[in-house]
Amino acid sequence: MRKYKQLILIGCFFFLCSCSQSKDLEISGSTSVAPLMNKLVEQYQKDTNQKININADGSSAGIKAASENLANIGMVSREVEKDELALGLKSEVIAIDAMAVIVNKDNQVTNLSQQELCDIYSGKIKNWSEVGGKNLGIVIVSREYGSGTRNAFEEITGLLNEDKSSNTNAKAIIVNSTGAVIENVQQKEGAIGYLSLGSITENTKTISINNIEPTKRNVLRNKYLLTRNFNIVTKNADDKTKAFIEFIHSEKGHEIIAEEGFINVSQD
Amino acid sequence: MLAKTKKSEKKRLLFESLYRLSVIFSGLILFIIIIFIFASGFPALKEYGFFEMILNKEWSPNATDPQFGLLYMVLATIISTLLSLLIAIPIGVLSAAYLSKMAPKKIKKTIMFFVEILAGIPSVIYGFFILKTLVKIIYDNGKYIEGVSGNSMLAAIAVLALMSLPTIITVSVTSLDAINKSYDEASYALGANTIQTIFKVDLRAARLGIMSAIVLGAGKVIGETMAVMLVSGNAINFPGNLLEPVRTLTSNIATEMAYASGLHQSALYATGIILFILIMILNYILLVVIKRGGTSDA
Numbered sequence: 001m002r003k004y005k006q007l008i009l010i011g012c013f014f015f016l017c018s019c020s021q022s023k024d025l026e027i028s029g030s031t032s033v034a035p036l037m038n039k040l041v042e043q044y045q046k047d048t049n050q051k052i053n054i055n056a057d058g059s060s061a062g063i064k065a066a067s068e069n070l071a072n073i074g075m076v077s078r079e080v081e082k083d084e085l086a087l088g089l090k091s092e093v094i095a096i097d098a099m100a101v102i103v104n105k106d107n108q109v110t111n112l113s114q115q116e117l118c119d120i121y122s123g124k125i126k127n128w129s130e131v132g133g134k135n136l137g138i139v140i141v142s143r144e145y146g147s148g149t150r151n152a153f154e155e156i157t158g159l160l161n162e163d164k165s166s167n168t169n170a171k172a173i174i175v176n177s178t179g180a181v182i183e184n185v186q187q188k189e190g191a192i193g194y195l196s197l198g199s200i201t202e203n204t205k206t207i208s209i210n211n212i213e214p215t216k217r218n219v220l221r222n223k224y225l226l227t228r229n230f231n232i233v234t235k236n237a238d239d240k241t242k243a244f245i246e247f248i249h250s251e252k253g254h255e256i257i258a259e260e261g262f263i264n265v266s267q268d
Numbered sequence: 269m270l271a272k273t274k275k276s277e278k279k280r281l282l283f284e285s286l287y288r289l290s291v292i293f294s295g296l297i298l299f300i301i302i303i304f305i306f307a308s309g310f311p312a313l314k315e316y317g318f319f320e321m322i323l324n325k326e327w328s329p330n331a332t333d334p335q336f337g338l339l340y341m342v343l344a345t346i347i348s349t350l351l352s353l354l355i356a357i358p359i360g361v362l363s364a365a366y367l368s369k370m371a372p373k374k375i376k377k378t379i380m381f382f383v384e385i386l387a388g389i390p391s392v393i394y395g396f397f398i399l400k401t402l403v404k405i406i407y408d409n410g411k412y413i414e415g416v417s418g419n420s421m422l423a424a425i426a427v428l429a430l431m432s433l434p435t436i437i438t439v440s441v442t443s444l445d446a447i448n449k450s451y452d453e454a455s456y457a458l459g460a461n462t463i464q465t466i467f468k469v470d471l472r473a474a475r476l477g478i479m480s481a482i483v484l485g486a487g488k489v490i491g492e493t494m495a496v497m498l499v500s501g502n503a504i505n506f507p508g509n510l511l512e513p514v515r516t517l518t519s520n521i522a523t524e525m526a527y528a529s530g531l532h533q534s535a536l537y538a539t540g541i542i543l544f545i546l547i548m549i550l551n552y553i554l555l556v557v558i559k560r561g562g563t564s565d566a
Binding site (some may be wrong): 057086135136138139144145146147150151163164165170171187188 | 523527
């Protein structure tokens, strides 16, 4: 008899679990958007008790999940393509991720063109004197394969080939965190690195790209080169989904986005 | 009386099964790890091919036609392991000989105390130390040379040699201490001096122990991850220049695991399989060397 009791209890437990599961909001997609989404969800869950699950498995997977109704929201860190929108998806920008290029404080160079940036990272330009600096070897600091920042940086600067293979110099130092990028650039006079605009510190010097300074204003005016949009896609959003998206665009949501180092987009 | 023996018999059986369980547990863990790694790495191995993986130099996991060549990393792992052992073995064995056979008791005790502390320091601390000293020195002296960034194979070798020293010293000292005193006495009685005794008698008599010290040191070196990741620069680069950055197999896994997915992730597990095989080969070679050394003039 006791055994049966336990079985029934376990059965109830699983039943309850599956019940609550069906009420959860499912979010799936880009690994670059996921950290920000995590913070937003954290606050939202505190406020509303709504259960939300996040699954970071890449932008394309997010679009697929949203279009097949496997997820309520898909996170996308690239532009959503036309044939993807044709699946009945609605796409909107929730934040802008801008990247900054940093050099050592003792470096005199203040500006690089997109071409120069590309040539430095591919190894064509090896000395700072070639771009108006001191006679000093350039130490390239890059991120690891799979990093969303690396992917965006390479795509925008033109370091990616047609087949998505990378042209970054094989002798570049590879680190796997923003902190290590800053550390390397701070320690090495000839170093150059890139990171999210929100992560820059006073220990390094941020340089202009194509003579445009990486400021929030320039990013919003669409002048600065190194930016990408964080999009979310939905398909026939229900009320719960709409409520959460409303929260993202609320003042509280914007505060979190800014805290995480991203740039808000005010809804029209 | 009978009840008592029964009780002790029960106790014996209980403990026996406890021991047996412990053995099964540790064996099982190894088994599970092997199965897990091979199962996770299999998709990439199947898709890309084992020999392609170790003989191709191209590592480009995010391309539309992904490449998972590990040649440069295999070479970097082998070369940095061998070179660091080449530094650590002579220093380690000679210090062990001095500590065991020549040093006064007090000095031996103090130094062994510090060596044992060194053995217990986490590897990331060694890495950080080399990063702040050797890497900085290399960069400050070579920054006008293009391609010198401080993070380099030399720094990796230094940190590995430094890390394996305590292991090699402690195990060697233990085996040298265990030699029968009569060997030394016989050598001295024949008129040999200390140095002759150490090289002609002691090091030969303790050969097996010193070999196991080297095996343990090598194991530590080839599997080291964090410290190497900090100082090696992680560039997928041919390990032909000591001052240029390289990537070892272990740091390939640790550097890219965080964001890898799909076939890329599987390829990182496959990197683990190849590292596993490399360690097995290394252990086998060392075992053969030890066996041959042990039988040649026993």
